[in-house]
Amino acid sequence: MFRTLYSRLAAVLMGVFVAVGGLMIVATQTMLERDRLLVLATDLVIGAVAFSLLAALVVFHFLTRRLRTLAEAVDAFRTSGFAQPVRIDEPGAAGDEIDRLACAFAEISERIVDQLDALAKVDAHRRELLANVSHDLRTPLASMQGYLETLLLQEDKLTQDERRSYLLIAARHCERLGLLVRDLFDLTRLEAHEIRARPEAFSIAELAQDVAQKFELRAAHARQQLVTDIDAATPAIVADIGMIERVLENLIENAMRYTPPGGTVALGVGPDPGGVIVTVSDTGQGIAAEELASIFDRYYRIDRGERGDTGNAGLGLAITRRIVELHGGTIAVESGAGSGTRFVVTLPLGRAAQ
Ligand SMILES: Nc1ncnc2c1ncn2[C@@H]1O[C@H](COP(=O)(O)OP(=O)(O)OP(=O)(O)O)[C@@H](O)[C@H]1O
Ligand SMILES: [Mg+2]
Incomplete structure (x- = not known):
């Protein structure tokens, strides 16, 4: 009922008013009975002033107690080097102005801590x-x-x-x-979202065929089999052709790089309920389950104990994922140590695209 400070103050003042009014009635009665006007008036004024002072002190203490707690919390936040957010136990939205102030400050302090954390991460x-x-x-x-x-x-x-x-x-x-x-x-x-896709309509089936052709010689050198399974019914998509070519190249390059001679690399393209699906699978060394979540991170290279510098930066899959996401698609990987790897990319048709 008395949620705001204003209503609480009003309640206290009402109390004072009723008490003083009561006293006045009693005093008037006594005054009429006996003729002690001056003494009673003095008593009345002293009583009213004392009562008001007491009431004001109670209200003041009640107000400043929580403000003090809040000020201590703010000080603690500052001395912690803005590392520990302010914790508020009291009810938030249902409370009065001070409760709301405390809640807002707790929220702000949490945001500051989060932002400082994020800045530190970016810096690292x-x-x-x-x-x-x-x-x-x-x-x-x-x-x-x-x-x-x-x-x-x-x-x-x-x-x-x-x-x-x-x-x-x-x-x-x-x-x-x-x-x-x-x-x-x-x-x-x-x-940094500085590159924008330049979408155009093209046949991803034809693009995949061209890319596969580009890798044929290299596959022959590496004594690997490069096979394609390209469905002619695959619909055309609207996307940045240069970027999608890069996706195919990165995935095929990886598949060939991490597959020993005698192995097979397969490129598949076909229609998908959401657009088109592209798969690149190999019979290579595979990726251990615990590494799977990290291979899309930039600079992540699996340490397989190769001697010296392998010459790969570990950027290929990070770029690939960004491009696929930029086009509203998904990329997933299925693999296990020693059991080959399969990357599955889905791309939307992108007619209303980007
Ligand atoms: N087909 C695959 N088979 C086995 N491991 C793979 C395959 N594709 C990727 N990986 C692993 O994932 C890691 C990250 O791949 P990514 O393409 O990002 O980097 P990279 O090929 O090492 O370097 P870059 O592509 O920058 O030249 C690779 O180092 C490799 O260990
Ligand atoms: Mg690569």
């Missing part, structure tokens, strides 16, 4: 990214520099074949560096 992430980037760039750069310096210093002593082979190695490292910088740049822009 940025530092880790910087460390990874500089490491990844250093390795091919150092190799390139090494080969080029050898070429310069020993130009006369090297045979034509040796010179050509050194130049080829330097060019390969240069290419790798270029791809790495491209991946890093694209992932950063995808994560």
